[in-house]
Amino acid sequence: xxxxxxxxxxxxxxxxxxxxxxxxxxxxxxxxxxxxxxxxxxxxxxxxxxxxxxxxxxxxxxxxxxxxxxxxxxxxxxxxxxxxxxxxxxxxxxxxxxxxxxxxxxxxxxxxxxxxxxxxxxxxxxxxxxxxxxxxxxxxxxxxxxxxxxxxxxxxxxxxxxxxxxxxxxxxxxxxxxxxxxxxxxxxxxxxxxxxxxxxxxxxxxxxxxxxxxxxxxxxxxxxxxxxxxxxxxxxxxxxxxxxxxxxxxxxxxxxxxxxxxxxxxxxxxxxxxxxxxxxxxxxxxxxxxxxxxxxxxxxxxxxxxxxxxxxxxxxxxxxxxxxxxxxxxxxxxxxxxxxxxxxxxxxxxxxxxxxxxxxxxxxxxxxxxxxxxxxxxxxxxxxxxxxxxxxxxxxxxxxxxxxxxxxxxxxxxxxxxxx
Numbered sequence: 001x002x003x004x005x006x007x008x009x010x011x012x013x014x015x016x017x018x019x020x021x022x023x024x025x026x027x028x029x030x031x032x033x034x035x036x037x038x039x040x041x042x043x044x045x046x047x048x049x050x051x052x053x054x055x056x057x058x059x060x061x062x063x064x065x066x067x068x069x070x071x072x073x074x075x076x077x078x079x080x081x082x083x084x085x086x087x088x089x090x091x092x093x094x095x096x097x098x099x100x101x102x103x104x105x106x107x108x109x110x111x112x113x114x115x116x117x118x119x120x121x122x123x124x125x126x127x128x129x130x131x132x133x134x135x136x137x138x139x140x141x142x143x144x145x146x147x148x149x150x151x152x153x154x155x156x157x158x159x160x161x162x163x164x165x166x167x168x169x170x171x172x173x174x175x176x177x178x179x180x181x182x183x184x185x186x187x188x189x190x191x192x193x194x195x196x197x198x199x200x201x202x203x204x205x206x207x208x209x210x211x212x213x214x215x216x217x218x219x220x221x222x223x224x225x226x227x228x229x230x231x232x233x234x235x236x237x238x239x240x241x242x243x244x245x246x247x248x249x250x251x252x253x254x255x256x257x258x259x260x261x262x263x264x265x266x267x268x269x270x271x272x273x274x275x276x277x278x279x280x281x282x283x284x285x286x287x288x289x290x291x292x293x294x295x296x297x298x299x300x301x302x303x304x305x306x307x308x309x310x311x312x313x314x315x316x317x318x319x320x321x322x323x324x325x326x327x328x329x330x331x332x333x334x335x336x337x338x339x340x341x342x343x344x345x346x347x348x349x350x351x352x353x354x355x356x357x358x359x360x361x362x363x364x365x366x367x368x369x370x371x372x373x374x375x376x377x378x379x380x381x382x383x384x385x386x387x388x389x390x391x392x393x394x395x396x397x398x399x400x401x402x403x404x405x406x407x408x409x410x411x412x413x414x415x416x417x418x419x420x
Contacts, residue, residue: 029193031137031146032261034168034176035117035153038185040130041070043163044109045099056096060086063277069101073185103272104299109161111303116156120149123261131180133173135261150188171196172257178207196255201228208252210245218242227253270304271312272296273361279318281356290343291336293362298336301364307332308364311339313346316359325349332368339364 037043041059046052056075060068066086078093090096110129117124120143123135136149143149150167157165168179169190176191178200183189191199200207205225206216218241224230230238230253238246251257272293280286290313301308311333312326325346333339343362 271363294340314361
């Protein structure tokens with residue numbers, strides 16, 4: 001009663017405070033952002049190739065078995081898509097400029113991107129190198145509304161990284177992801193809690209997570225073509241045609257997605273793999289590719305400030321069968337030469353091969369921060385010399401580009417076989 005009386009007596013004076021509180025509470029109901037870079041790999045490349053802006057550009061290796069890693073929106077307009085075979089993409093868009101990927105650079109820019117996100121909120125859930133969910137509810141008092149924060153992120157990404165981002169804002173991860181997709185490229189879209197269901201129900205059924213082409217065809221035969229149609233269909237009927245996922249799809253059609261933004265902890269592994277343009281049984285080629293992959297993996301370890309206690313090898317044969325082997329080392333490593341030595345030992349442990357190899361991969365596992373790892377020195381001084389040499393390579397690459405210096409074995413006078 002005392003509280004009611006206090007509230008009644010103070011109603012006029014507290015009205016502005018209540019309005020501000022209600023506004024803050026409403027903003028926190030719509031505090032999940034999905035931030036997605038626009039044609040990330042292409043955008044990073046165009047920073048040093050501004051002459052290609054507005055032109056069809058494809059990032060990928062022009063080899064038979066390679067796939068499109070990224071395509072500019074001008075190339076996409078011709079039908080080119082990510083993960084499409086490069087051979088098909090080049091036929092669809094013969095005038096496209098093909099740029100070979102620079103993975104180390106993309107990971108460096110990705111790390112800078114994640115630093116921007118982390119300066120906004122601790123609740124960051126990366127989905128890939130170029131997109132993440134953010135829960136900015138705790139940053140509203142400091143930085144403004146979720147819409148203000150979305151604009152801030154886009155400004156910082158543009159000014160600090162020289163690329164563009166699209167931002168979707170909603171009360172759930174699912175709807176925020178839809179919003180970012182719908183405002184691409186270089187846009188921002190906020191869907192308020194009160195508008196969520198009307199907005200969802202205006203979309204085709206394919207907008208729902210878990211509804212691909214085949215599922216959409218099955219639903220279309222039942223007359224279900226929009227999200228509104230899904231919402232109006234009894235759950236039991238959906239489960240008959242979609243199985244256990246029927247209930248999940250129905251919940252999404254009503255905007256129900258209780259999953260929180262879950263910050264991702266340290267990477268569990270770092271690695272690289274390549275698919276040969278032609279299946280190969282050449283040991284020299286396999287060893288050379290293992291060395292190349294070991295350098296790529298080690299460079300990523302060092303740039304991430306990580307060491308690995310386990311090295312793994314992956315082989316995929318011509319019949320698509322795959323084998324993996326791993327070995328734990330005595331002292332954590334971030335040296336390409338040491339990773340390569342273990343990878344070769346693992347390769348030799350497989351014995352004679354009765355089939356040619358389609359894909360080879362190297363992975364560093366059981367990672368730990370370099371500063372946290374025990375500072376044991378190898379008894380073999382050569383190991384420390386290799387590490388010092390590779391750190392010098394890192395410094396040269398940072399200043400002049402990643403292809404300025406390479407190990408002599410990778411500077412093969414013959415043409416290196418194309419890889420994806």
